[in-house]
Amino acid sequence: MKFSWHYGKRRQDFEVPEPLYLGTVEGVAVDPLPDxxxxxxxxxxxxxxxxxxxxxxxxxxxxxxxxxxxxxxxxxxxxxxxxxxxxxxxxxxxxxxxxxxxxxxxxxxxxxxxxxxxxxxxxxxxxxxxxxxxxxxxxxxxxxxxxxxxxxxxxxxxxxxxxxxxxxxxxxxxxxxxxxxxxxxxxxxxxxxxxxxxxxxxxxxxxxxxxxxxxxxxxxxxxxxxxxxxxxxxxxxxxxxxxxxxxxxxxxxxxxxxxxxxxxxxxxxxxxxxFRVDIPARADIVLASRGGYPMDLTFYQAFQASANAMAALRGDGDGVLIMVGECSEGLGPYEFQRWFGLGGEEEIERELRRDFTVAGFVVYRAALLHRSARRVILVSGLEPEVVSRIGVTPCSTIAEALEIAWKEIPEGKVLLMPHASQTIPAMPC
CATH class of the missing domain: 3.40.50.11440 (LarA, N-terminal domain)
Known part of the structure; x- marks a missing residue:
């Protein structure tokens, strides 16, 4: 099955084999205002x-x-x-x-x-x-x-x-x-x-x-x-x-x-x-984006969708989360560089409690994702070594990220969330 997603002001194409496609979480049941x-x-x-x-x-x-x-x-x-x-x-x-x-x-x-x-x-x-x-x-x-x-x-x-x-x-x-x-x-x-x-x-x-x-x-x-x-x-x-x-x-x-x-x-x-959307099951692999420009200008914005995406990922900590965002304006404000340079979650938390900043919290939240997933991948234009510092795997294409995910979980079922910050996944009653 072929898909094309917004990525910054461009698009990225990728494929998911039909047997591994769990579904797409998007759409609302409300008609637009006519006036x-x-x-x-x-x-x-x-x-x-x-x-x-x-x-x-x-x-x-x-x-x-x-x-x-x-x-x-x-x-x-x-x-x-x-x-x-x-x-x-x-x-x-x-x-x-x-x-x-x-x-x-x-x-x-x-x-x-x-x-x-x-x-x-x-x-x-x-x-x-x-x-x-x-x-x-x-x-x-x-x-x-x-x-x-x-x-x-x-x-x-x-x-x-x-x-x-x-x-x-x-x-x-x-x-x-x-x-x-x-x-x-x-x-x-x-x-x-x-x-x-x-x-x-x-x-x-x-x-x-x-x-x-x-x-x-x-x-x-x-x-x-x-x-x-x-x-x-x-x-x-x-x-x-x-x-x-x-x-x-x-x-x-x-x-x-x-x-x-x-x-x-x-x-x-x-x-x-x-924005509540029923999902058939929590997925082995969740692929999530905020929908491209202007929602994915920075790392900070791109990762805003991670909480909703995690709600759709299998709950045993063995799933793979793939976040997609071009990050054409980089990490965010300059101070993000300092927080990425600290390394793991313990160092980041220790510094946060001493000197809290928004940038530090954003990086800390991303670094904590590994507690709930086997692997976290970011598809972006950021320097790979920068992304790797907080335990996130860098990729440049969605196709590459999916290949890594399937190596971790062969035959892993994939759930797509192309506008993850605006869709709230829920299991049907």
Whole structure:
């Protein structure tokens, strides 16, 4: 059986013998929205647990919109951000009183071309755009500590606005349960110290224990990362959120607007149902990708799909996981080099507990995969010796990776997950 997958902006072709093909995990049972404009207007007029947006703002008030960054172009913000601004205009908010904060989190702020992709060609040029930089002290203001003890530093424009609106998209998230909602604050518009303290809660409380048992995809209750994010967002007191759910193909499936927690929870429930896909059995070999550009620009992004992929792999620790991502922009931020240079999981964890960073956690999570799989393979354009340092086998093609997997498990059955970050595998009841 022949297949062709997106790989960066290119494609890779490969074959799986029919007797070894277990199936493909993709697709949702939800029809695309026939009219995004109409669906967005309806969500803003009849939101979840909140008055309509136009009743929350007054002419002359300063309104800040936190929006997704360049690494989330799959949310197609250029399609809906101008619509939100026009809705505010009709509510009496002038463009000069609107500030869009690009919620970059720990990512590097995009340059002009990247901003145009985020905002869209129709975005009004007289709206102020702030490129959030978590490392720039001049942009940040201190709000105190969350109930978890996390020091909360946020972008001053978010704090100084009369009304703050959070926007984003909802998919399952590797350690926060789901993206969207409160994540526009932490990590979105937060300072680096805040982000690192929050994300550090994804580690087990016991040294050597790996990742916290509740810090995983689809889990909100008892998840310390999520609960701390929510506590931080409440301190900033956003008046409204607007979250979108998109299909693997980029079609809009739902719009969830309203109160910070209730609207987000409704969107998370929708995602849990929409992206849950029954699988015939857990596989000997799982081949997983995030669907190519722009979801696989870096190692960090490519490995975001690993948690869902592991849920489809045989549970005895004897399966083979193959991750696919071109990683055309390398590992990620420069500091990834240091973490890859540390070697195995024990060294990485020890350094993480001393000096937690997002890059270190990403590398640590990848290094831990060997606990649940016989072999982990990455198909990418990264230097092989770099990938090998954390116990991951490097390959340049999917075909090569499959050959290695079948040497490990002759006649191993293969399950394909071409959009693994947006598909949640589940055994049928």
């Amino acid at each position: 995004l404009n109409g669906a967005l207007e309806e969500a803003l007029k009849n939101p979840v647990a909140s008055p309509p947006l136009r009743e929350l703002v007054r002419p002359g008030e300063r309104v800040a919109l936190a929006c997704p960054d360049f690494h989330r172009l799959w949310l197609r913000s250029g399609r809906w951000l101008p619509l939100v601004v026009r809705h505010l205009n009709r509510a009496g908010i002038a463009n000069r009183d609107i500030t869009v904060i690009v919620a970059n989190g720990t990512h590097s702020p995009p340059r002009y071309a990247g901003l145009r992709e985020i905002l869209g060609n129709d975005f009004p040029r007289d709206v102020q755009v702030v490129n959030h930089d978590a490392r720039d002290p001049s942009q940040l203001r201190y709000l105190g500590k969350t109930s978890y003890g996390t020091p909360l530093w946020v972008n001053r424009h978010a704090l100084e606005a009369d009304r703050l609106i959070l926007t984003g998209g909802i998919v399952s998230h590797a350690f926060a349960g789901f993206s969207g909602g409160r994540k526009a604050v932490v990590p979105g518009v937060a300072g680096l110290k805040t982000i690192l303290a929050n994300h550090g809660r994804a580690l087990s409380e016991t040294p050597g224990g790996g990742i916290h048992e509740r810090a995983r995809p689809g889990v909100l209750e008892g998840n310390p990362v999520h609960e701390d994010m929510l506590a931080a967002a409440r301190m900033l007191n956003p008046r409204f959120i607007i979250n979108f759910v998109l299909s693997e193909e980029g079609d809009f499936l739902g719009v969830f607007a309203g109160e910070l927690e209730e609207a987000h929870l409704k969107g998370c429930s929708f995602v849990s149902e929409a």
